[in-house]
Amino acid sequence: MRSATRAGGAVSSTALTSTALRSTALTSTALTTALAGGLVAVLAACTPGAGPTSAAVGGGGGAGPGAGASAVASPSASPVAPVPRPSATPTAPAAATAGAVATPRPPAGTAVVAPDDAVAAAVATSAALFATAPVVVLAPVEDLRAQVRAARAAVALGVPLLLTAGAAAGPVVAAEVDRLGARVVLHVGAAPAVPDAPDAPDAPDVRDVVAPADDAALADLLGRALPAVADGVAGDGSPAAVLAVTDAVAAASPAGTAPAPSPAPVPGAGAGPARDAAEALLRRTRPGPPAGTGLVVVDGGTPSPAAAASARAAGLPVAVVAGADVAAADAVVRVAASAGAPLAPDAPVLAVGAFADPGTLAWQVRAASTGVQLPGGGQRVLPGRHLVALYGTPGAPALGLLGEQGLEATLQRAREVAAPYDALTDAPVVPTLEIIATVASAGPGDGDYSSELDPAVLAPWVDAAGAAGAYVLLDLQPGRDDFLTQARAYEDLLRRPWVGLALDPEWRLAPDELPLQQIGSVGVDEVEAVRAWLVDLVRREALPQKLLVLHQFRASMVQGRERLTTTRPEVAVLVHVDGQGNQPAKAGTWAALRRDAPPGLLWGWKNFLDEDTPVLTPEQTWAVQPTPDLVTYQ
Structure with missing residues (x-):
C-alpha cells in the first residue's frame, strides 16, 4: 500500500x-x-534480461x-x-x-x-x-x-x-x-x-x-x-x-x-x-x-x-x-x-x-x-614528468658531476642542466640528484668490495634536494653484497617521499669475483625482492610512488628481465641505458635493450660528457625515441 x-x-x-x-x-x-x-x-x-558478468579487481606482485x-x-x-528489512518488528506510525x-x-x-x-x-x-x-x-x-x-x-x-x-x-x-x-x-x-x-x-x-x-x-x-x-x-x-x-x-x-x-x-x-x-x-x-x-x-x-x-x-x-x-x-x-x-x-x-x-x-x-606533493606535483613519479639528473657522490669529483662542487652549487648546477628541457615539453621537468650511496671498491673493505656511505652523511644532501624541489635517487654498487641488504641500510632516507632507488648490476659480483675484472650481473629474482620491499615500504608508510632504476648496457647484466614486474603502481620501474661512445653505438645499445622488454618499463638515457662523441644536445636527446623519462649526465 x-x-x-x-x-x-x-x-x-x-x-x-x-x-x-x-x-x-x-x-x-x-x-x-x-x-x-x-x-x-x-x-x-x-535491467530485464541482463546477463551476469564478472567484475575484475586487479592486483599482483609486491604487497597485495x-x-x-x-x-x-x-x-x-x-x-x-x-x-530482507533489518527488522520484522512493526514500525510505529509516522x-x-x-x-x-x-x-x-x-x-x-x-x-x-x-x-x-x-x-x-x-x-x-x-x-x-x-x-x-x-x-x-x-x-x-x-x-x-x-x-x-x-x-x-x-x-x-x-x-x-x-x-x-x-x-x-x-x-x-x-x-x-x-x-x-x-x-x-x-x-x-x-x-x-x-x-x-x-x-x-x-x-x-x-x-x-x-x-x-x-x-x-x-x-x-x-x-x-x-x-x-x-x-x-x-x-x-x-x-x-x-x-x-x-x-x-x-x-x-x-x-x-x-x-x-x-x-x-x-x-x-x-x-x-x-x-x-x-x-x-x-x-x-x-x-x-x-x-x-x-x-x-x-x-x-x-x-x-x-x-x-x-x-x-x-x-x-x-x-x-x-x-x-x-x-x-x-x-x-x-x-x-x-x-x-x-x-x-x-x-x-x-x-x-x-x-x-x-x-x-x-x-x-x-x-x-598526507598532502605530500612530489617535485613537479602529485604523487606519481612517472609517467607525467621528466627527470634530468646529475650523477656522482658528494666530495668525489672523479665519480661524476655531482661531486665536483659543494651542496648548494650542485643544486644550482642541477637546475641549470635541467632548464633547457623545459622548453621541449609541456610536462614538468624535475632536477634530480643520483647519489652513489655504495661505491664499488678495489679493496675488500668489510669483505664485500663496496664502500657504504653513512646515511647521516647523505641526509643533508637528500633533505636540501627535497627542499629545493629536486628528486633524489640513491645508487647502489654492492660488490659481493646483495641489493636488498644494501637497500635496507638506507630505509630511513627512502622514507622521504622524494627519494627513489637505483641498482647498478655492473658492480654486482659473485662470491669469487673482483671489481673491474668482469661486467657484473644480477638475477631478476634479486631485483624483484628489492621491488617488493619498496612496495611494502610505500604502503606501510603511506608514501607516494617511488622510482626504481635499473642500470643496464648489456642484456646479460639483468638475467630473466622478462619476468620483471612492472604493473604495481607503488613502484615505477625504469631501465637506464648506460651505453657510451659514438652515437651509432649508443643508438644500437638503446635498440637492443628495448627489444623484448616487458611492457610498462620506463626508459632512461645517459649523456657521458667525456666519453660520448659527440655529446647530444638537449634537443638531440629529446629526439631519441621513445622520449626518455630520465636523462642523466655523467
Missing part, C-alpha cells in the same frame, strides 16, 4: 500510484547489500590488497539474493515517531563501488553507508537541477538520495527503500513513485510526498534550513556542470542547517491524516550521529552528485577526484583537505567510480591524505 501527498496541494494518483509501476515487466535481477564480515556487497543488474579491503562490483556482476534519525554506518574497510550508471551508484552508496533511514529523497537522473535540490534536502535530513530513470522507479530502488525501512519518500522534481518491493509485498505503508518547487516552502516542509549550495552550478548536465555540482554538494554540511522553532503546519496544505503523518515525520527527521571516521571519494566524472549527497548526509567527508586519479596533484589537495589529517591505516574508505582495486586505493587515499 502506498499513499501520496503533495505539500501545498493535491497530487494526481496516476502520477504516483499507477498500477503500471507494479508491472511484472519491472522484475528485478537482484539487489542487495551484505553487510556481515566487513563486506559491502554487490549491486546486481536490474590491504587488510579489510573489499570490492563492490558493478551492477553487471553475478546476482545475489535480496536481503506521526508517533519523535526525533526520527537514519542509522548511518562507516564503510566496511576500503570498498569500491563501480556501478554502470548513476541510479545504481546511488543505490550502492546508500547500501554502503546506511543501515536504516525513515525517509528517502528521490530525484530523476535526467534532471541535474532537481538533484541539486534533492541533495540539499537529503543532507539537511541526514538521509540517502536515490535516483530514478525514465517513467518508473525500478525494482532496485524499491528494494533499497524497503531495506532501509523508509516510511516516507520525498520526491524532488518529476521523480516517479516507488513501487512495492517485489520481495516485500506486505511491508509497512510508505508515503510519497512531493516537494514544493519553492526552496523556502521546501525548507518549511522539512522544518529545517537547506544547506547552501553555490548558485548556478547545475548548468546543463555537461560533465563540467556535474563536477561543479558534485563539488558543491561535497561541501554541504548538515551542521549548517537549523531546525524550525516548532513543527508548524506547511502553509497551504490541505487536511488529511496520511499527509499530516508523512509531513510530521519529515519535520522530525534529523541527521543522526556521523558514520564514524573515514572518507568517501567520488569520481568527478560520475554522472550525478547523489553519492556525494548520501555521504554528506551520513556525516562523512567527501573528496571529489577528477578522472578517479587519486595521485594527481589536484586530487591530493582535495583528499588532504577533506580528510583533515593523515588517515590511519585502518580508516574506512568508500570510493564511487572507476577507481583502483580496494587494496591499491587504500594506499593511494592514505598517501594523498
Whole structure:
C-alpha cells in the first residue's frame, strides 16, 4: 500500500500510484547489500534480461590488497539474493515517531563501488553507508537541477538520495527503500513513485510526498534550513556542470542547517491524516550521529552528485577526484583537505567510480591524505614528468658531476642542466640528484668490495634536494653484497617521499669475483625482492610512488628481465641505458635493450660528457625515441 501527498496541494494518483509501476515487466535481477564480515556487497543488474558478468579487481606482485579491503562490483556482476528489512518488528506510525534519525554506518574497510550508471551508484552508496533511514529523497537522473535540490534536502535530513530513470522507479530502488525501512519518500522534481518491493509485498505503508518547487516552502516542509549550495552550478548536465555540482554538494554540511522553532503546519496544505503523518515525520527527521571516521571519494566524472549527497548526509567527508586519479596533484589537495589529517591505516574508505582495486586505493587515499606533493606535483613519479639528473657522490669529483662542487652549487648546477628541457615539453621537468650511496671498491673493505656511505652523511644532501624541489635517487654498487641488504641500510632516507632507488648490476659480483675484472650481473629474482620491499615500504608508510632504476648496457647484466614486474603502481620501474661512445653505438645499445622488454618499463638515457662523441644536445636527446623519462649526465 502506498499513499501520496503533495505539500501545498493535491497530487494526481496516476502520477504516483499507477498500477503500471507494479508491472511484472519491472522484475528485478537482484539487489542487495551484505553487510556481515566487513563486506559491502554487490549491486546486481536490474535491467530485464541482463546477463551476469564478472567484475575484475586487479592486483599482483609486491604487497597485495590491504587488510579489510573489499570490492563492490558493478551492477553487471553475478546476482545475489535480496536481503530482507533489518527488522520484522512493526514500525510505529509516522506521526508517533519523535526525533526520527537514519542509522548511518562507516564503510566496511576500503570498498569500491563501480556501478554502470548513476541510479545504481546511488543505490550502492546508500547500501554502503546506511543501515536504516525513515525517509528517502528521490530525484530523476535526467534532471541535474532537481538533484541539486534533492541533495540539499537529503543532507539537511541526514538521509540517502536515490535516483530514478525514465517513467518508473525500478525494482532496485524499491528494494533499497524497503531495506532501509523508509516510511516516507520525498520526491524532488518529476521523480516517479516507488513501487512495492517485489520481495516485500506486505511491508509497512510508505508515503510519497512531493516537494514544493519553492526552496523556502521546501525548507518549511522539512522544518529545517537547506544547506547552501553555490548558485548556478547545475548548468546543463555537461560533465563540467556535474563536477561543479558534485563539488558543491561535497561541501554541504548538515551542521549548517537549523531546525524550525516548532513543527508548524506547511502553509497551504490541505487536511488529511496520511499527509499530516508523512509531513510530521519529515519535520522530525534529523541527521543522526556521523558514520564514524573515514572518507568517501567520488569520481568527478560520475554522472550525478547523489553519492556525494548520501555521504554528506551520513556525516562523512567527501573528496571529489577528477578522472578517479587519486595521485594527481589536484586530487591530493582535495583528499588532504577533506580528510583533515593523515588517515590511519585502518580508516574506512568508500570510493564511487572507476577507481583502483580496494587494496591499491587504500594506499593511494592514505598517501594523498598526507598532502605530500612530489617535485613537479602529485604523487606519481612517472609517467607525467621528466627527470634530468646529475650523477656522482658528494666530495668525489672523479665519480661524476655531482661531486665536483659543494651542496648548494650542485643544486644550482642541477637546475641549470635541467632548464633547457623545459622548453621541449609541456610536462614538468624535475632536477634530480643520483647519489652513489655504495661505491664499488678495489679493496675488500668489510669483505664485500663496496664502500657504504653513512646515511647521516647523505641526509643533508637528500633533505636540501627535497627542499629545493629536486628528486633524489640513491645508487647502489654492492660488490659481493646483495641489493636488498644494501637497500635496507638506507630505509630511513627512502622514507622521504622524494627519494627513489637505483641498482647498478655492473658492480654486482659473485662470491669469487673482483671489481673491474668482469661486467657484473644480477638475477631478476634479486631485483624483484628489492621491488617488493619498496612496495611494502610505500604502503606501510603511506608514501607516494617511488622510482626504481635499473642500470643496464648489456642484456646479460639483468638475467630473466622478462619476468620483471612492472604493473604495481607503488613502484615505477625504469631501465637506464648506460651505453657510451659514438652515437651509432649508443643508438644500437638503446635498440637492443628495448627489444623484448616487458611492457610498462620506463626508459632512461645517459649523456657521458667525456666519453660520448659527440655529446647530444638537449634537443638531440629529446629526439631519441621513445622520449626518455630520465636523462642523466655523467
